[in-house]
Amino acid sequence: MNSKLKSTACLFITAIIWGSAFVAQKWGMESVLPLYFSAFRMLIGSLALFIMIALTNAVSKRRRASAGTGASDKTETSAGTGSSERRAANDSRTLRIGGLVCGVVIFFAFNLQQLGLVSVDAGKTGFITALYIILVPILGIFLKHKTSLFTWMAAVIGVFGLYFLCITEDFTIMRGDIIVMIGAFFWAAHILCIDHFAPKVNILKLNAYQFLIAGIMSLIVAPFTGDITLAGALDAAPAILYAAIFSTAIAYSFQAYGQRGLNPTVASIIMSTEALFAVIFGGIFLHETMTFREIIGCALMFAAVILAQIPPPGSSAKGSDADAA
Numbered sequence: 239m240n241s242k243l244k245s246t247a248c249l250f251i252t253a254i255i256w257g258s259a260f261v262a263q264k265w266g267m268e269s270v271l272p273l274y275f276s277a278f279r280m281l282i283g284s285l286a287l288f289i290m291i292a293l294t295n296a297v298s299k300r301r302r303a304s305a306g307t308g309a310s311d312k313t314e315t316s317a318g319t320g321s322s323e324r325r326a327a328n329d330s331r332t333l334r335i336g337g338l339v340c341g342v343v344i345f346f347a348f349n350l351q352q353l354g355l356v357s358v359d360a361g362k363t364g365f366i367t368a369l370y371i372i373l374v375p376i377l378g379i380f381l382k383h384k385t386s387l388f389t390w391m392a393a394v395i396g397v398f399g400l401y402f403l404c405i406t407e408d409f410t411i412m413r414g415d416i417i418v419m420i421g422a423f424f425w426a427a428h429i430l431c432i433d434h435f436a437p438k439v440n441i442l443k444l445n446a447y448q449f450l451i452a453g454i455m456s457l458i459v460a461p462f463t464g465d466i467t468l469a470g471a472l473d474a475a476p477a478i479l480y481a482a483i484f485s486t487a488i489a490y491s492f493q494a495y496g497q498r499g500l501n502p503t504v505a506s507i508i509m510s511t512e513a514l515f516a517v518i519f520g521g522i523f524l525h526e527t528m529t530f531r532e533i534i535g536c537a538l539m540f541a542a543v544i545l546a547q548i549p550p551p552g553s554s555a556k557g558s559d560a561d562a563a
Contacts, residue, residue, distance in 0.1 A: 248496030257515025266477030283486030341451025350421030399538030
């Protein structure tokens with residue numbers, strides 16, 4: 239399996255998990271307020287990631303010890319040691335900056351979506367949020383990212399697909415719609431932030447730090463929105479744990495890994511299929527049915543994903559993926 243296919247598979251897994259999380263988010267907010275849900279979700283997700291990091295480090299140390307790398311370390315020159323320390327310091331600084339920037343951005347993205355879900359149905363929230371598939375290439379212009387004509391066409395088709403998939407009534411701009419729409423800008427910004435930092439630092443550490451920052455921010459702000467009860471927290475616990483472990487810790491790690499090998503605009507189109515999977519899981523767990531209009535939307539979404547994979551004329555597939563680096 240080549241790197242592009244692996245990246246695409248990772249992002250589809252991300253979209254599937256995110257789509258299922260809409261159900262968990264709806265269930266969880268029946269018992270706790272939005273910012274508390276976000277705070278617990280992100281803090282538990284961060285804890286799970288730190289545990290994964292500790293386990294990974296323990297396995298790596300054991301492998302190095304069994305390979306006898308300790309002896310070779312003693313022969314390392316002082317100049318080499320100094321260079322290694324400087325590199326480690328730079329990596330640590332980049333990780334802290336990346337965790338802070340991504341954490342602040344995803345704090346707004348998560349909580350604006352969560353607040354919007356209070357008054358906007360899940361399908362409509364999915365459509366408005368997925369506007370990031372067109373916002374990513376627009377914002378990317380300011381970062382000097384190159385986007386092919388095929389990708390632009392795919393983004394437009396994807397928007398139409400999401401419209402048919404998620405909008406079943408007259409589209410009116412209400413307070414909840416505006417909240418989710420503002421959140422879409424932060425989701426687009428987050429994709430670009432991950433695209434910038436993920437190739438430079440450890441993915442698990444980046445996600446652990448960004449969710450720790452966002453979780454702490456959410457926990458600080460949450461008391462200003464209302465109170466929480468122990469009974470409500472316990473009722474919401476299954477939904478929070480699912481969102482924390484699967485949608486936060488696992489899915490975002492797949493996202494960061496997948497974005498390493500794809501143009502951020504292509505990545506955003508693939509991840510926007512979360513709206514399709516939200517409809518599927520909504521049908522399974524909430525007994526919702528899919529209309530002919532929604533089936534058309536599904537077809538358009540898949541067409542957009544396929545179109546986005548076509549490299550521009552005169553360039554290799556590898557080159558087209560690298561143009562956003």
